[in-house]
Amino acid sequence: MKILVCVSNVPDTTTKITFNSDNTQFNTAGVQFILNPYDEIALARAIELAEGGKGSVTVIHVGEISSEPTIRKALAIGADDAVRINASPRDSYFVSAQIAHYSKDKGFDMILTGRESIDYNGSQVAAMLGEFLDIPSISIIKKLDIDSDKTSIIREIEGGKEHLTVSFPFVASCAEGVAEPKIPNMRGIMSARTKPLEVVEPTEVDQLITFTSYSVPAPRGSVTILSQDETEKLVSLLHTEAKVI
Amino acid sequence: MSVLVYVENADGKFKKSTFEVVSYAAAVSDLLKTELIAISIGDVKQDDLSNLGKYGAAKVLNVSSDKLKNFVNQAYASVIAEAAKREGSSVVVLANSFTGKGLSPRIAVKLKAGLADAAVELPKTDNNTFTIKRTAFSGKAFATVELNSEVKVIALNPNSFQLKESGSISKVEDFQPEFRDSDFRTMVSEIVRASDKIALPDAELVVSAGRGMKGPENWAMIEELAGILGAATACSKPVSDAGWRPHEEHVGQTGIAVSPNLYIAIGISGAIQHLAGVSSSKTIVVINKDPEAPFFKVADYGIVGDAFEVVPKLIDAIKAYKAHS
Ligand SMILES: Cc1cc2nc3c(=O)[nH]c(=O)nc-3n(C[C@H](O)[C@H](O)[C@H](O)COP(=O)(O)OP(=O)(O)OC[C@H]3O[C@@H](n4cnc5c(N)ncnc54)[C@H](O)[C@@H]3O)c2cc1C
Ligand SMILES: Nc1ncnc2c1ncn2[C@@H]1O[C@H](COP(=O)(O)O)[C@@H](O)[C@H]1O
Numbered sequence: 001m002k003i004l005v006c007v008s009n010v011p012d013t014t015t016k017i018t019f020n021s022d023n024t025q026f027n028t029a030g031v032q033f034i035l036n037p038y039d040e041i042a043l044a045r046a047i048e049l050a051e052g053g054k055g056s057v058t059v060i061h062v063g064e065i066s067s068e069p070t071i072r073k074a075l076a077i078g079a080d081d082a083v084r085i086n087a088s089p090r091d092s093y094f095v096s097a098q099i100a101h102y103s104k105d106k107g108f109d110m111i112l113t114g115r116e117s118i119d120y121n122g123s124q125v126a127a128m129l130g131e132f133l134d135i136p137s138i139s140i141i142k143k144l145d146i147d148s149d150k151t152s153i154i155r156e157i158e159g160g161k162e163h164l165t166v167s168f169p170f171v172a173s174c175a176e177g178v179a180e181p182k183i184p185n186m187r188g189i190m191s192a193r194t195k196p197l198e199v200v201e202p203t204e205v206d207q208l209i210t211f212t213s214y215s216v217p218a219p220r221g222s223v224t225i226l227s228q229d230e231t232e233k234l235v236s237l238l239h240t241e242a243k244v245i
Numbered sequence: 246m247s248v249l250v251y252v253e254n255a256d257g258k259f260k261k262s263t264f265e266v267v268s269y270a271a272a273v274s275d276l277l278k279t280e281l282i283a284i285s286i287g288d289v290k291q292d293d294l295s296n297l298g299k300y301g302a303a304k305v306l307n308v309s310s311d312k313l314k315n316f317v318n319q320a321y322a323s324v325i326a327e328a329a330k331r332e333g334s335s336v337v338v339l340a341n342s343f344t345g346k347g348l349s350p351r352i353a354v355k356l357k358a359g360l361a362d363a364a365v366e367l368p369k370t371d372n373n374t375f376t377i378k379r380t381a382f383s384g385k386a387f388a389t390v391e392l393n394s395e396v397k398v399i400a401l402n403p404n405s406f407q408l409k410e411s412g413s414i415s416k417v418e419d420f421q422p423e424f425r426d427s428d429f430r431t432m433v434s435e436i437v438r439a440s441d442k443i444a445l446p447d448a449e450l451v452v453s454a455g456r457g458m459k460g461p462e463n464w465a466m467i468e469e470l471a472g473i474l475g476a477a478t479a480c481s482k483p484v485s486d487a488g489w490r491p492h493e494e495h496v497g498q499t500g501i502a503v504s505p506n507l508y509i510a511i512g513i514s515g516a517i518q519h520l521a522g523v524s525s526s527k528t529i530v531v532i533n534k535d536p537e538a539p540f541f542k543v544a545d546y547g548i549v550g551d552a553f554e555v556v557p558k559l560i561d562a563i564k565a566y567k568a569h570s
Contacts, residue, residue, distance in 0.1 A: 118383050124360065128350040158255065166431040209359040224547070234559065242507070244527065
């Protein structure tokens with residue numbers, strides 16, 4: 001079983017998001033980048049499924065050389081090898097077209113992504129990849145089990161869950177519940193340095209969208225602080241002032 | 246030219262979020278001076294379909310087929326893309342729901358369309374450009390994207406557009422799609438829906454609690470408060486990590502991002518990762534015993550006090566209010 005895991009490189013979750021002076025670019029000064037938390041879940045499940053000689057795990061990343069520490073982290077966690085498509089990840093369409101182009105004739109049985117990247121939160125890559133490769137895609141899954149070549153999946157839906165089955169090959173985007181993220185151990189970290197990391201040049205992809213500017217939410221007015229005994233007043237304020245009940 | 250809107254149903258019924266999406270799509274079609282066509286897949290009653298006219302649909306395409314009884318995103322995407330082609334639609338609008346997230350990217354690739362997901366506003370069409378504001382960085386910011394493609398796909402975030410009744414009954418036409426076997430490689434075996442619970446992603450009111458509640462045994466009052474308000478329940482990440490509450494209730498940067506009209510946070514400190522997913526709520530109420538809790542800085546109303554005393558009192562106050570109104 002050959003598994004491909006797509007990993008993205010995102011600002012650490014504690015990052016205060018700021019932009020350059022004309023608000024056209026994310027300000028990366030002083031920002032620490034990490035392996036996208038959801039991708040850690042996808043990677044952890046891939047490693048569990050491949051364990052004991054049952055398969056191999058390749059990680060793929062579309063990004064510049066500056067994101068290699070994130071790729072090495074994925075190798076340290078337990079991926080067997082890695083691919084970096086050497087291009088700035090302009091948007092999800094571009095990223096998925098690159099991954100599709102690379103993977104189409106490599107015989108992967110399963111491609112896992114994170115539910116979403118925590119920077120652009122598109123939740124797009126998995127389904128776009130599925131479409132480019134003309135294979136099923138299941139978005140936002142909470143459980144994935146394999147029994148011979150039939151895969152059982154639970155996916156989240158509004159107010160509930162859907163159970164489904166799918167055959168190889170497919171793409172799925174992983175959310176919490178699929179696996180617990182793994183922490184690299186010393187041996188993993190040492191071996192990550194020597195595991196193969198192939199760098200591939202990008203293919204040409206049409207640009208359908210452009211990020212033109214950014215903004216931050218308007219600050220809230222000051223807070224009205226009430227005492228423990230003023231719950232009735234709170235209810236009345238929610239009704240008359242905030243008009244939410 | 247036309248705008249096509251996909252109207253999602255749950256067990257044959259439309260939810261409020263569907264009407265939001267239709268209202269939004271109607272406003273987009275006004276902007277582009279073209280008509281709005283809705284497409285429904287599954288078994289929805291004729292009356293409910295023609296009622297979509299009230300929200301601005303000029304025509305409803307109804308796709309009813311045994312093959313499409315359950316959601317197969319590949320096949321649904323094919324049907325919607327085919328309808329967009331046949332109707333010459335320049336914009337396709339969907340909800341950015343769990344289902345929408347599986348559909349809109351596939352449709353965008355099929356139509357070679359730029360996709361604006363997590364949209365929160367109507368597009369702007371100045372100087373021959375088409376731009377849309379969407380959320381980014383897990384709710385910590387907004388991004389404006391320009392769609393340069395001929396056909397465009399928009400996935401609208403829940404609770405970001407007001408319902409608007411504008412028209413009357415619309416006509417309903419059967420739509421017969423062409424099927425491709427290769428689109429049917431997933432099989433739904435079971436759907437489990439907690440019918441007595443309000444779904445979190447599109448809830449208008451949310452009652453959320455954190456580690457300050459001490460343990461899962463204390464959630465009864467949280468559920469009671471949510472129950473009388475008609476609110477969904479949510480929690481902070483450590484609470485779901487500890488198994489006190491299910492993962493699907495976890496909100497924040499690595500959980501669900503919500504933007505309800507009212508978010509009540511009880512015993513939650515207000516860490517940056519938590520705030521990321523909730524700060525676009527319209528009104529925020531914080532109940533915390535620590536006056537220095539960071540959450541108070543982004544709240545509209547705060548009660549400094551012990552949740553175990555405040556919540557029961559709040560429940561009584563709401564009961565009294567409900568009894569009078
Ligand atoms: C990579 C990463 C991603 C993360 N993503 C998320 C995320 O998506 N969502 C999220 O929520 N967190 C996330 N976190 C965790 C986040 O940093 C905080 O640790 C978490 O939000 C804290 O949860 P809490 O407020 O429930 O608990 P605490 O921080 O322990 O706060 C408990 C609060 O309850 C108050 N309290 C205690 N007793 C009472 C009482 N009797 N009455 C009233 N108040 C009381 C305390 O004063 C305190 O403010 C993430 C962390 C990391 C590292
Ligand atoms: N630059 C990238 N390279 C490889 N995979 C990516 C990249 N960006 C996003 N992904 C994958 O796609 C998922 C969803 O990303 P997004 O569509 O941006 O929310 C992520 O969790 C990753 O698994």
